Structures are given as structure tokens and as C-alpha cells.
Amino acid sequence: MRIKSIKIGDYIAENNVFLAPMAGYTDYSFRNVALKTGYGLSFTELISAKGVYYKNKGTASLVYSKGNEDKTAVQIFGSEPYFMRYAIESEELKDFKIVDINMGCPVPKVYKNGEGSALLKDIKKSAEIVKECAKSDKIITVKIRTGLKKGDDIASEFAKMAEDNGAKLITIHGRTRDAYYSGEPDYKAIEKAKNGVKIPVIANGGIFSKSDADNMTERTGADGVMIARGSMFSPFIACDILGIDPPFTKKEFMINHLLSLIEMLGDRKSAVYFRKFVPYYFKGVDNIKDLKLKLLSSESGEETLRLINENT
Template identity: 60%
Template sequence: MKVKSLAIGSYQSDNNIFLAPMAGYTDYPFREVALKTGYGLSFTELVSAKGLLYGGRANDELVFCGQDKKRTAIQIFGSDPYSMRCACESEYLKDCQVVDINMGCPVPKVFKNGDGSALLTNVKKASEIIKECVKSGKNITVKIRTGLKKGDDVAREYAVMAEDSGAKLITIHGRVREAYYSGEVDFEAIKKAKESVKIPVIANGGVFTTADADELMEKTGADGVMIGRGALGDPFICAKLLGKQPDFTLKEFILQHIDNLRSFYPERRGILEFRKFVSYYFRGAPNVKDVKMQLFSSEDFDKTKEIISTFLTK
């Protein structure tokens, strides 16, 4: 794919390969090490705008960006325009240059409140939210899906609305709500949206290999790609797309990830978080059954690191 820098309002990204927001995965410990492989921008998982206004320790964890403030967008969700703007203006987001609005989350708990992908049925409300958030002075971006059910295509309409409302970039996950995260990506819907706006359009969905990224870019004409699950299964996918040799090995990547978890969470919590990655890190590798069992039963970081160090030669 053609690598290029992107202007997101006043923010300039180094390149057009973005790490997707993934609740329960793209926390600070993972983003910190993933960003070292070259992503132009990463995103926090969705954070409740109202939750940011009520305060609480969970927020500190969710929005923490450490040294990576410049390359981390904070994603917020909600459907009350004023609360969304107040969240953008809150102390929690003071160092953040790009705020992304979630208009794609399919989860019932979120949808039932009129948040996330429910906003795809209310273009007027969606526009009000964007306009209100833009008043905060942040560079506002929006992440949508192509609709709610099979056959829907709201991408073009929402891209035009987002641009008219002041958004500086739109990411289109080329699937509908009912598809969740699987199934074919609607290249055509993304392409039509891209052709209708001047702001950068990022295509998302189904990138697991560099060939997938090339196809997504080619078939949609998008300005860049956002990679979700592919970034968990292949920690070096971004480096490959950039044509760069990563500065470290898979073993070093995983050990760094573990060290980050160790500094960020209490031990038990960190171990549980790490277990979620085990299947991704070892997907497709031969003779992993035993090592996976060992990792799933390890209760402390030293033991976990020892297992990784013994199993992976590099």
C-alpha cells in the first residue's frame, strides 16, 4: 500500500496505518509496544463520555497514554451532544489532540442507550454531536459502520454529514452492526463514501496480511487503513506495510508487553489481561498446545516470562 502522512485537522500523522480501538485489548500496555512497530495513530478503546464527566479511577486507566500522547486518539461514546462536548473539554482529555467519536459499537448494552451504532439511524443527532464536539477545539474524527443490517449502506451519507459537521477524518468499518466483526467487507460502500468527501477516509475491516491491506486500499481508494484483530495476530503487520525491519523480535515484543502489563496493573489483573493475547500470539505456530496450557495456568509474571523465553528462540 502507498504509505503517506495524513492531515487530521491541525494534527499531522506520520503515516496512514492506524491501530484500531479494541475494548479489552488496546489498553496502554499493548498500545505502547505496538506503537513501536510504526503505527501512525492508535486509539483507546471506547470510553463513556458521561463516565468521564462523573470521574473515577477507571477513567484514568482508560485514557492513560504515557509518552504516547501524540500518537493516541481517545475514543468516546455517548449520544448527548453537550455531554460529549464536555467530555472533549474535560481534564482527562487535555493532552489529547484527536478525539474519535464511536458510531459503530454493536454491543446491545451500548446500542440500547442510543449510543454507538444506534447513531447510524439518526443522522441529525449524529451531526449535532459532531458539531458540539468540534466546539471543544479538538480534532474530531468519527468511526462508523456501513449500517445496521445486511443490505444497509449509510457510509456515504454519514461521511458527507461528518465532513459538513466539522469532522477531520472518518473511519469506515465496512460491515453492518449485525455482522459484528466477521464476514465480507463492503468495499463499494467505502469507495462511494471516499469519493464524496475531501477529509481523509480510513478503511477498516479484515486486514490480516499485507495483501489484505493492499486490496482494501485498492478497492476503496481510501487514504489509509485501520487494523484491528490482524494487529493482535501479527504484531509486525504495520512494520511490514511500512517496508521496515522491526527493531525487535516477537519474543522481545511479547516480553515488553508483559513488562508493560506488570507496571500498569496489579499482578492478577495483568496476568488475566495477558491470557487474552495468548491465542493471538501463537496462532498458526506448530506444537503450541503445551505452551498455551502452561501460559493459561501461570499465575505470575516471572513464570509467564520464563515460559515465553524458553519457548521462543527469537
Template identity: 40%
Template sequence: MKIGNVEIENSLALGPMAGVTDLPFRLLCKEQGCGILYSEMVSAKAILYKNKNTDVLLNIDEREHPVGIQLFGSDPDIMAEIGSRVAEGNCDFIDINMGCPVPKIVNNHEGSYLLTQPKLVEEILTKMVKAINKPVTVKTRKGFKDGESQAVEIAKIAESCGVAAVAVHGRTREQYYGGKADWDIIKAVKEAVKIPVIGNGDIFSPQDAKAMKEYTGCDGLMVGRAARGNPWIFKEINEYLKTGIVPEKPSAEEVKNMILKHASMLIEYKGEYTAVREMRKHIAWYTQGLPHSAELRRRCNEIVSWESLKEVIESRL
């Protein structure tokens, strides 16, 4: 698969997730066999107005390629200007968020709200593709409201504007992350456009990944929530697609080592105070389903230092 002029050897993608897919987590997923990475979504307006909180979101490591920066916004000129500026960095492509369902984003006429505005989408994409010297991609949803479906229309507009690839989450904005993802819409988008289509929604296992690929014919597979606390899922999917064998789940020892590695990388990246507090949610995801995990999570909510984190994890796992 190719995204514009970018060769994609492994079309397994880590879905962009705010507060989750920061640089350390992306690197862990890359080590486990993830082929395409995306930054957390970044506001084009926040970059324009030099909000210092955006700097950390734009950091790219040499080990990440191919990797895209995901921008969100609804002003065509700002999106084009900021997209062009960001593309001067060392990312491989610029992705546009047209799927975020969060009320504060939607109420600001951004994210999945754009599904209801095809003319505005066309203007944004036309200006961005013209201004940006790297491939432009789009991440979208099935539709805005339940019973609606705008994904095919948006994908066709994207292709006609010169967008290089489209990722489709098979849920409406109204569904958020509940209910079942509609793989038929991913299949419909794949049949409607010639650019690469990346399928997203309800890939929780290697078997799910194979089933989506076979059912929809999509070019790439995007894993989102199932990767939280489980970077191994990429290794498992790759192995299953190649051999048909489902690998064993990581042992408690492997989980422990991954948590400690993740924590140390996060501390190096964000400092001890912020990192140990952010690790609380990651530890909850890593340990879900393990024996005594409820007590472990309770203890982890009290950790305030690397030493206390290490002590809790090493004594409980």
C-alpha cells in the same frame, strides 16, 4: 494526510479495541511502525460521573503522538462537555465511536445505534466540534442492518459539521465481525467527502493493505483484530508498501521476546496480578499457529505470576 491541523506522516492506524489497545500495546505497535493510535473506547457518561475505571483509559504517553481518545455516548451536551474536558489533556484529537456493535452499547442508544439517527448525529457533532479545541473524528460502520448502508450519509453529515476525518469499517452492525467487509462502501465514502477517509475491515496482511488502498483510494488504513498478537503487521505493511517485498514473519524467538516485553510493560502499568491474567489472551494471540501452541495456551491459562509466565514462555517457545 492531515487530521485538522495535525500532520500525519504515516497513515497506518491501530483500530481502537476494548480490552486490547491499552497503553502498553499501543506503544508496541508504535515501535513497529503504526502511525495513528486510538485509546480504548471510553464512556462520556462514565467520565462525567467520575467512574475511577476510566482514568486508566485516558492515559496518554508522550511517545504515542499522534493519538486520539475515543469517546462513546449519545447525549449531545454530555459528549460536548466531556470531549472538551478530555481535549485539554495531551491527546491530539477526539474520536467518536459510531460503530460498536455490542448489545449493551447499542441498547443504550450508543455506538452503531447512532447510524439510525442522522439528526441526533448532526446535533452531537455540531456541539462537539464547537466545544472542542482539537480535531474531532468519527469511526463508523457501513450500516446498521444487513442490506442497509448509512455510512455515506453519516460521513457527509460529519464533514458538514466540521469533523476532520472519518474511519469506515466495511461491515454492518448486524455482521459484527463476521462475513466479508464491503470495501465498496469505503470507496463510496471516499468519493462523497473531501475530508480524509480511513479504511477498516479485512486487512490481515500487507497485501490486503495495498489492495484496499488501491481499490478504495482511502487516505489511511486501519488495522484492528489482525494486530492482536501481531504488532509486527505495521512494520510489514510499511515495508511492503514501500518496496513490494513481503517481509518474513517473526521467528519463535522474536515472538517469545515480544511476549516477555509486553508482559513486563503491562506489569509496570497495571500491576502483576492484573497484568499476568490479561496476558493470557495476548499469549493465545501471539502463539496462534505455532507448533504446540494449544498446549502452551493451556499452560498459560494457569499462570498467576511473572515468574510462572516467564517459565512457561521460555520453556515452550
């Protein structure tokens, strides 16, 4: 794919390879090390607008970005324009220039509240949300899916709606809600959306290698790509796509990640939290059954660190 900078309102992302929001994975500890591999922009996981309004204690750690604020967009979710705008203008989000609105989360607890992907059923309400959020002095972006169920294609309509109401970029996860995270992305839907708007369109879904990124941009004409699970399966996927040398080894990537986790969560919690990354970091690595078992049962961050140091 052609590497280029992306203009998002008056913000310029250095390149068009973005790190996706992933709840429970892309907190500061992961984003901080991943950003060093070259991504042009990263996103926090989805943060409840109402949670910000009601001073939910969890918000601070979710937006925590020490020194990376200029390369991090905060993603919020909700269904009421008032709460969304309140969150955007809150003290908690004051260090961030870009706020992304989640219109794609498939999880039932979010969907049932009319939030996340449920907004794809209601373009009028979605427009009101984008319009209200765009009245703030933040740069507003939107992340959608191609629809709710197989065969749907609302991407072009929503991209136009987002643009018309003040969004400066749209990311399209080329799958419907019922597909969750599996299946081929709908390249045609992304292409159609791209051709209907002037704002940059970022394509997402199923990009696990440089050739997937090439294929995605070739088939859709999208301005850039967003990588989610591929960032954990292949920690240097951004380097591959950008054509740059990895700044450190995979072992150093994991150690860096873990050290941040230990600092943020403490010894026991960091080990437990790190377990969910093991299937990603070690997928396809041969002869490490024992190591995997030890990492998956480790109760101490220091012990996890030792295991990685001595065995990888």
C-alpha cells in the same frame, strides 16, 4: 498500498497505517509496544463520555498514554452532545489533540442506550453530536460502520454529515452491526463514501496482511487503513505494510507488552489479563499446546514472563 502522511485538521499523522481501538486489548501496554512497530496513529478503546462526566475511576487508566499522547487519539462514546463535549474538554483528556467519536460499537449494552452503532439510525442526532464536539478546540474524527444490517449502506451519507459538521477524518469499518466482526468488508460502500468527501477516509475491516491492506486501498481508494485484530495475530503487520524492518522480535514484543502489564496491573492480574492475547499471539504456531495451556492457566505475571522467555 501507497504510504503517505495524513492531515487531520492541523495534525499530521506520519503515515496512513493506524492501530484500531479495541476495548479490553489496546490499553497503554499494548499501544506502547505496537506504536514502536510504526503505526502512524493509535486510538484508545471507547471511553464513556458520561463516565468522564461522573468521574468514573476507570477513565484514567483507559486514557493513560505516558509519552505517546502525540500519537494517540482518545475515542469516546455517548449519545448526548452536552456530555460528549464535556468529556472532550475535561481534564482527563487535556493531553490529547484528537478525539474520535464512536458510531460503530455493536455491543447490546451500548446500543440499547442509543450509543455506538445506534447512532447510525439517527443521522440528525449524530450531526448534532459532531457539531457540538467540533466546537471544542480538539480535532474531531468519527468511526462508523456501513450500517446496522446486511445490505445497509449509510457510509457515504454519514461521511458527508461528519465532514459538514466539522469532523476532520472518518474511519469506516466496512461491516454492518449485525455482522459484528466477521465477513468481507463492503468495499463499495467505503469507495462511495471516499468519493463523496474531501476529508481523509480510513478503511477498516478484515485487514490481516499487507496484501489485505493493498486490496482494501485498491478497491476503495481510501487514504489509509486501520488494523484491529491483525495487530495481535501479526504484531509486525504495520512494518510489513510500511516496508520497514521490525524493530525487535515477536518474543520481545510479547515481553515488552507483559512487562508493562505487570507494572500496571500487578503480578496476578497481569497474568490473567495476558491470557486473552494467547490465542492471537500463538495462532498458527506449531507444537506449543503445552505452552499455551500453561500460559492460559498462569496466575503470575512473572511466571508468564518466564514461560515466554524460555519457550518462544
